[in-house]
Amino acid sequence: MDAVEVQDMIERVRACEEEIGRGIIGQREVIRQVLLAILADGNVLLEGVPGLGKTELVKAISNVLAMQFSRIQFTPDLMPSDVTGTNLIIKEEGNNVFRFEPGPVFSNIVLADEINRATPKTQSALLEAMQEKTVTVGKTTYELPAPFMVLATQNPIENEGTYPLPEAQLDRFLLKVLVEFPKKEELKAILDLTVTNHKIQLQSRLNGEEIVNIRRIIRDMPVADAVMDYALSIVMATHPETEDAPEITKKYIANGASPRGVQAIVKTAKARAFLEGRYNVSFEDIRFVAYPALRHRLALNFEAISDGVRADMVIRDIIGTIQTV
Amino acid sequence: MADQIIWKFVHKVRRRIGGQVVRRTLCDVACIGLVSACGISFLSLFIPFYYAFYVESIVLGSAVLVGIGLGIHRVPTLEQAALRTDNKGYQEKITTAFGLRGKEDPFSMLQKQDAVAVIVNLSVPKLFPFKISVQRMLVLLLLAVLLAGSNLLDSPSRQYAREHHAVQVEVKKEMEKVEKVERQLTNKESVSETEIAKVQNQLEQTKKELAKVESAKELRQVKERYLKKMQQTAEQTTDTKLRKALQKQAKQIEQEQEEQKKKLAQDAKQAMEQAKDGKGKEQKLAYDKVKDYAQTNGLEELEKQIEEYKQSDYSEADYVKANATLTQSLQNADRASKLTQKNSQSLDNRESNSSTKRQKNSNSESRTGNGNSANGNSQGRSNNGTGSNGGNQSGSGWNRGSDMGQEGSRKTTDTVTIPEGTLGEDDNLTGKANDSGKMQKSRADQSNAVAGNKVDYGKVSAEYKQKAYKQVDGASYPAKLKKQIRNYFDGLN
Numbered sequence: 001m002d003a004v005e006v007q008d009m010i011e012r013v014r015a016c017e018e019e020i021g022r023g024i025i026g027q028r029e030v031i032r033q034v035l036l037a038i039l040a041d042g043n044v045l046l047e048g049v050p051g052l053g054k055t056e057l058v059k060a061i062s063n064v065l066a067m068q069f070s071r072i073q074f075t076p077d078l079m080p081s082d083v084t085g086t087n088l089i090i091k092e093e094g095n096n097v098f099r100f101e102p103g104p105v106f107s108n109i110v111l112a113d114e115i116n117r118a119t120p121k122t123q124s125a126l127l128e129a130m131q132e133k134t135v136t137v138g139k140t141t142y143e144l145p146a147p148f149m150v151l152a153t154q155n156p157i158e159n160e161g162t163y164p165l166p167e168a169q170l171d172r173f174l175l176k177v178l179v180e181f182p183k184k185e186e187l188k189a190i191l192d193l194t195v196t197n198h199k200i201q202l203q204s205r206l207n208g209e210e211i212v213n214i215r216r217i218i219r220d221m222p223v224a225d226a227v228m229d230y231a232l233s234i235v236m237a238t239h240p241e242t243e244d245a246p247e248i249t250k251k252y253i254a255n256g257a258s259p260r261g262v263q264a265i266v267k268t269a270k271a272r273a274f275l276e277g278r279y280n281v282s283f284e285d286i287r288f289v290a291y292p293a294l295r296h297r298l299a300l301n302f303e304a305i306s307d308g309v310r311a312d313m314v315i316r317d318i319i320g321t322i323q324t325v
Numbered sequence: 326m327a328d329q330i331i332w333k334f335v336h337k338v339r340r341r342i343g344g345q346v347v348r349r350t351l352c353d354v355a356c357i358g359l360v361s362a363c364g365i366s367f368l369s370l371f372i373p374f375y376y377a378f379y380v381e382s383i384v385l386g387s388a389v390l391v392g393i394g395l396g397i398h399r400v401p402t403l404e405q406a407a408l409r410t411d412n413k414g415y416q417e418k419i420t421t422a423f424g425l426r427g428k429e430d431p432f433s434m435l436q437k438q439d440a441v442a443v444i445v446n447l448s449v450p451k452l453f454p455f456k457i458s459v460q461r462m463l464v465l466l467l468l469a470v471l472l473a474g475s476n477l478l479d480s481p482s483r484q485y486a487r488e489h490h491a492v493q494v495e496v497k498k499e500m501e502k503v504e505k506v507e508r509q510l511t512n513k514e515s516v517s518e519t520e521i522a523k524v525q526n527q528l529e530q531t532k533k534e535l536a537k538v539e540s541a542k543e544l545r546q547v548k549e550r551y552l553k554k555m556q557q558t559a560e561q562t563t564d565t566k567l568r569k570a571l572q573k574q575a576k577q578i579e580q581e582q583e584e585q586k587k588k589l590a591q592d593a594k595q596a597m598e599q600a601k602d603g604k605g606k607e608q609k610l611a612y613d614k615v616k617d618y619a620q621t622n623g624l625e626e627l628e629k630q631i632e633e634y635k636q637s638d639y640s641e642a643d644y645v646k647a648n649a650t651l652t653q654s655l656q657n658a659d660r661a662s663k664l665t666q667k668n669s670q671s672l673d674n675r676e677s678n679s680s681t682k683r684q685k686n687s688n689s690e691s692r693t694g695n696g697n698s699a700n701g702n703s704q705g706r707s708n709n710g711t712g713s714n715g716g717n718q719s720g721s722g723w724n725r726g727s728d729m730g731q732e733g734s735r736k737t738t739d740t741v742t743i744p745e746g747t748l749g750e751d752d753n754l755t756g757k758a759n760d761s762g763k764m765q766k767s768r769a770d771q772s773n774a775v776a777g778n779k780v781d782y783g784k785v786s787a788e789y790k791q792k793a794y795k796q797v798d799g800a801s802y803p804a805k806l807k808k809q810i811r812n813y814f815d816g817l818n
Contacts, residue, residue, distance in 0.1 A: 220431075222432060224424045282417040282418075
């Protein structure tokens with residue numbers, strides 16, 4: 001590996017970002033964060049009101065990355081086997097044999113649309129796939145194709161008939177990305193793009209193999225002790241039971257982030273540094289990724305809910321209390 | 326190579342930051358030291374504390390040392406120096422590269438090269454320029470000026486502290502002198518144990534009195550009493566060496582006192598002369614000097630007049646009055662001094678004769694017998710005493726009586742003996758009737774009066790005369806009467 005090779009990869013990832021940006025108007029931060037999760041080998045939970053282009057975004061990503069894409073629309077009657085696949089009796093050379101028929105999870109990019117509409121049982125069918133990248137049906141465990149990632153969406157305002165994701169499942173999402181309502185200019189551009197016959201054909205820029213290679217390179221990126229310590233301090237500060245926890249943590253957090261939280265921060269920070277064309281992680285990288293990496297891992301207490309405090313506010317305050325030098 | 330460049334750069338940054346940290350910490354701690362010193366200085370304006378300046382100096386010195394020490398302690402580590410550099414917008418490139426020292430993997434090499442590319446374009450002095458906080462320097466300067474100013478100010482409290490300290494130094498010296506005499510007493514086989522115990526008792530008493538001394542006036546009083554005690558003891562002792570030592574000590578103290586008085590007199594005179602044409606400062610100085618002189622010599626009239634001079638805002642009329650009284654007092658003092666010298670000479674002659682006699686006569690008992698016979702005369706004279714102020718004179722109630730009764734026959738070389746048994750009794754005190762018709766009696770200072778002891782007549786006479794002069798000067802008698810009294814005392818010799 002030399003600088004030219006790495007720079008070439010960086011350029012190609014940047015080109016991917018640009019290409020996705022062509023298909024999705026606005027939402028630059030969302031595109032960046034989803035891309036970071038892909039590079040960091042993680043799953044993403046996209047949260048936003050309907051109609052903001054969450055599904056379109058995932059489709060655009062799968063087009064640009066030239067990877068196998070499948071979509072699962074989660075509904076209350078969706079069964080786990082509808083996700084993972086099942087053993088079917090198939091006549092083969094005159095004999096009836098059981099053969100595993102892979103479900104939609106056997107894909108590179110899985111869009112779990114409106115994931116919170118399925119029952120916890122079905123939601124849990126994704127747990128093994130998201131963490132171990134395997135699916136177990138009966139007594140057989142099947143490996144999922146590499147690279148594999150789940151991009152799930154959920155609607156935050158429609159609570160009727162929904163099943164909130166359990167903490168264990170939330171923790172398996174590397175990032176929780178908030179899809180905001182577009183600005184006026186962006187909305188106009190969306191109109192121009194969607195209410196005319198003009199269609200944008202996205203070009204694929206990276207394939208699965210290259211993604212795996214980039215992930216390997218990113219994992220090798222060095223992190224200075226001070227930067228690592230900073231990430232650890234942020235996660236430790238989310239725990240109200242620790243002695244030196246900030247006041248806001250003690251007041252509003254019921255449970256702090258798990259060790260997966262700090263892993264998510266460092267992994268994503270490395271990916272961000274790579275995307276920024278650097279060979280090291282900076283404090284700014286940590287600060288940037290701390291919000292999407294921690295917001296779904298903090299269990300806020302009743303006082304926070306009654307005060308209208310959101311996880312991002314708590315994270316901002318925690319970051320403000322931790323010194324870098 | 327990259328490692329070396331990074332290492333050198335970080336070291337350079339550390340030195341630079343370290344210097345700044347030390348300077349800043351020193352400045353901060355010096356500010357604290359200056360504030361403390363200012364506080365001490367201001368307090369010393371109102372609370373007497375002689376060592377305030379020394380304490381201020383120690384506080385300031387300590388602050389400087391603590392500042393340097395703390396500054397050195399705060400010098401950042403190499404890692405912190407690298408982080409500080411990265412804080413200037415280098416996205417932790419230098420910190421990461423510094424942590425990757427010795428690592429040769431491809432990614433580490435790429436990172437270090439990236440860091441070196443940044444470092445080669447950096448100038449440490451530009452990155453960490455030498456900054457002087459104008460605000461800090463102003464505060465420092467202001468505090469220094471404040472401290473200097475407050476130290477230059479004078480206040481009654483500071484004056485008192487200085488005077489008190491001078492008194493304490495003097496007390497210490499006196500204490501050493503007393504201890505020296507005490508040392509001379511030990512291992513003297515020729516002196517009886519009773520005598521040693523008596524002298525030691527007197528010395529102990531003097532030491533106790535010295536330890537309690539708080540003002541120059543008290544010190545003078547204690548010294549006077551000590552002087553008298555020593556003179557008495559010298560007279561009584563059978564040991565020649567001890568006597569000589571005591572006499573020498575007494576003479577020395579006497580001389581010191583005389584010199585001190587002369588100096589005070591000169592200063593007062595000079596200050597009054599300057600005050601004549603001078604302004605506020607000179608007039609204030611004249612007031613201080615004359616008051617000091619009056620208090621030292623117990624000149625109440627002069628003290629009263631100089632107070633009036635001050636209260637009248639240094640008026641011409643009061644100046645003339647005070648100056649006249651001062652001149653008169655100085656003349657009297659001069660006359661008394663000459664008289665004392667004359668008496669002292671005759672006392673020396675008598676002492677040498679007495680010494681020769683002592684050598685011839687080894688029986689001390691017979692001397693005591695003579696003393697007793699003189700005692701009878703003295704007591705008789707005491708009953709004839711008519712002086713009005715004698716009761717207030719220190720240790721002189723019996724002495725005055727002897728002067729009055731034997732004025733025609735007594736010579737300066739004679740000795741008088743303190744009456745046994747009557748010393749200190751209220752019957753022997755004299756006084757004058759007050760407005761209510763009651764007799765005011767006050768116990769005389771008898772510290773130098775030991776019953777049955779011999780006292781030199783000439784010396785007592787001179788002392789008594791001097792006190793009489795002072796009393797007359799201080800009293801508001803008509804000038805004619807004053808002259809008459811003086812003539813009477815002059816004629817005693």
